[in-house]
Amino acid sequence: MNSLADSGSGDHSMNRSFKSGAPVPQHGRVIWILAGEASGDVIGARLMLALHAQDPSLVFAGVGGGRMEALGLHSLFPMSDLAVMGLVEVLPKVKHLRQRLLEAVQDIELRKPDLVVTIDSPGFTLRLLQKIENSGIKRVHYVAPQVWAWREKRVKEFPGLWDRLLCLLPFEPEWFAQRGLEARFVGHPVLQSGVRQGNAARFRCRHNIPDNAPVLILMPGSRRSEVPKLLPVFRKMLDILRKTHPDICPVIPVAPVIAPTVRNLIRKWPVQPHIVTDIHDKHDAFAAAQGALTKSGTSTLELAMGNVPMVVTYRVNPVTAMMARRMIKVPYVAMVNLLAGREVVPEMLQENCTPEKLAATIGKLLDDPAAADKQRMAFAEVLEKLSPPVGTPADAAASEIMDLLDEPVSRSPRQAKVFSE
Template sequence: MTPPLEPGSAGALLTASRAEELSRHRHGRVIWILAGEASGDVIGARLMQALHARDPSLVFAGVGGGRMEALGLRSLFPMSDLAVMGLVEVLPRIRFLSQRLLEAVKDIELRRPDLVLTIDSPGFTLRLLRRIEYMGIRRLHYVAPQVWAWREKRVAEFPGLWDRLLCLLPFEPEWFAQRGIEARFVGHPVLQSGVRQGDARRFRLRHNIPENAPILILMPGSRRSEVPRLLPIFQKMVKILRVRFPNLCPVIPIAPIIAPTVRHLIRKWPDQPYVVTDIHDKHDAFAAAHCALTKSGTSTLELAMGGVPMAVTYRVNPVTAGFARRLIKVPYVAMINLLAGREVVPEMLQENCTPQKLADVVTLLLTDAAAAEKQRTAFQQILETLAPPVGTPADAAAAEVFDLLASPVAPPAS
C-alpha cells in the first residue's frame, strides 16, 4: 500500500505558487518529462532542445537533473532520489520511492499535460506510466526496457503502458515486434555526445599532466549505490599499477550529481585522481586517455566514440548478482560486445573484479598497441549501426513526440 502524503510534503497541496505555475503552463502545450539518472538527464536535455527548436511555446514540467533544469525545467523533486539500482539496494528505499511515485502521479493529475514522456529508469518510470493510465493522457517511453537481456516475461506487462516506445538500439524494434509490441528506432544519443570534439593537449595543459604520463580513465558509475562498490577496488588497483607505471594519471569523469560522493570516497587515496565534472573536460580527457576501466552501460559507447580502448567491470551485492545470473539471457553485459556479437572488450565482472585482475587487464591495454587498435577498429564498425535514418537521434525522437501529439488522445481507462 502506498503511504499517504504527509502535510506540507511536495505534491500534498496545490499551493498558490503551484496554481499560478499551472495557469501559466496552459498558454502552451505541456510535456511532463521524467529522467531518473544522469544518462537520462542528458537524453532529456537534448530532446527538450530539439522539441523547443520546433515549437518554442512548449512548456516542460516533471523531474530531471542539472542539464534539464538548465533548460528551464523546475524539477518536482531531486532526480538523485531515483538514482538507485539492485534488489538489495532498493529494498530499504521502497517507502521513500513510493512517496516520490505518488508525488509524480499527483503532479500529473494536477497539470493534465498534453503528453507524459518518461526516459529509461524502468523500475520507476513503468510504474508511473501504469499509475496514470486512467487519466487518458498520451504516454511515450524513451529508451526501451532491456528485457531482451533479462526478465523477458515482463513483456507481458507492457500492453497499455504507453502509446509509443522509442528504442536506442537497431535490433530492438524487430525483437519487440516478434512479441507483439510496436517499437521505433530513433538512433543512439551517444552520437550527439560531442566526444569526438575532445582536445588531448588542452586536457594535459589544463591539469598540468606531462606528455609522457599515461592517462587511465576510471568510470565507476552514476548511482550512489554502485560507486562505493567500485572505487575501493579501483584504489587498490591503482596502487598495483603505480609500481608498473610510476607516472600513471587516473582520471574520474563523473556527473556533477554524484561528484560529492566520489570526492568523499577518494579523499584518503594517497595519490588523488583527477575528478572531472565538466562535459567538455570529460571529452578532452577521453582524447588524452590511453585506456579506460568502466562499468557497463552507456559509458562503453561514449568511450568507443572517443576511441578509448577499455575493459568493462562491475560488482554488485552477491544476492543481486545471484538473481541476475539466473535471469540474464545475453552472453555479454557490455553494450559494445552485445552490438558486435562477440567480446570486443574484456568483461571483468563480480569475482573477476579484483584489484590484481583489473591491474593486469589495464597493463595489457597500456602496453599492447595492436590489441588497442583492434578495439578501435571494431568501435567504428559498431557505432555506424547506431545512427537514425535521418538527422540526429534527438531530432528523430522529437519527430515521434510531435507525431504522437498530433494523434487522437486515447480515452481514459475505466
C-alpha cells in the same frame, strides 16, 4: 537562450510559475517529462531542445537533473532521489521511492499535461506510467526496457503502458514486434555526445599532466549505490598498476550530483585522481586517455565514441548477482560487445572484479598497441549501427513525440492491472 519552461519567453522570472502545484499557462501545450538518472538527464535535455525547435510554445514540467534544469525545468524533486540500482540495494529506499511516485502522479493529475515522457529508469518510470493509465494523457517511454537481456517475461506487462516506445538500439523494434509490441528506433544519444570534439593537449595543460604520462579513465558509475562498490577496488587496482606504470595518471569523470560522494571516497588515496565534472573537460580527458576502466552501461559507448580502449567491470551485492545471472539472456553485458556480437572489450565482472585481475588486464591493454587498435577498429563498426535513418537521435525522438501529440486520443483500456503496489 530562451528558457524552455516558459514557452519561449525571454523573461526567466516566469519559470517560478512552474514549481510544483502552481498553475500552468495555457498558451502552450504541456509536456511532462521525467528522467531518473544522469544519462536520462542528458537525453532529456537534448530532447527538450529538439522539441522546442519544432514547437517553441511547448511548456515543460516534471523531474530532471542539472542539464534539464539549465533549460528551465523546475524539477518536482531532486532527480538523485531516483538514482538507485540493484535488487537488494533498492530495498532501503522503497518507502521514499513510493512517496516520490505519489508526488509525481499528483503533479501530473494537477497539471493535466498534453503528453508524458518517461526516460529509461524502468523500475520507477513504468510504475508511473501504470499509475496514470486511466488519465487519458498520451504517454511515451524513451529508452526501451532491456527485457531482451533479462526477465523477458515482463513483456506481458507492457501492453497499454505507453502509446509509443522509442528505442536506442537497432535490433529492438524487431525484438518487440515478435512479441506483439510496436517500437520505433530513433538512434542512440551517444552519437550527439560531442565526445570526438575533445582536445588532449588542452586537458593535459589544464591539469598539469606531462605529455608522457599515460591517462587512465576510471568510470565507477553514475549512481550513489554503484560508486562505493567500485571505487575501493579501483584504488587497490591503481596501487598494483603503479608498480609497473608509476607515472599513470587516473581521471574520474563523474556527474556533478555524484562528485561529492566520489571526492569523499578518494580523499585518502595516496595518488589523487583528477575529478572531472564538466562535459567538455570529460571529452578532453577521453582524447588524452590511453585506456579506461569502466562499469558496464552507456559509458562503454561513450568511450567507444572517444576511441578509448577499455576494460569493462561491475560488482553488485552477491544476492543481486546470483539472481541476475539466472535471468540474464545475453552473452555480454558491455553494449559494445553486444552490438558487435563478440567480445571486443574484456569483461571483468563480479568475482573477476578484483584489484589484481583488473590491474593485470589494464596493464596488458596499456602495453599492447595492437590490442588497443583492434578495439578501435571494432568501435567504428558498432557506432555505425546506432544512427537513425534521418537527422539526430534527439530530432528523431522529438518528431515521434510531436506526431503523437498531434494525434487524437485513442487508447484501448488495458486488460489487466500490472505492477503491484
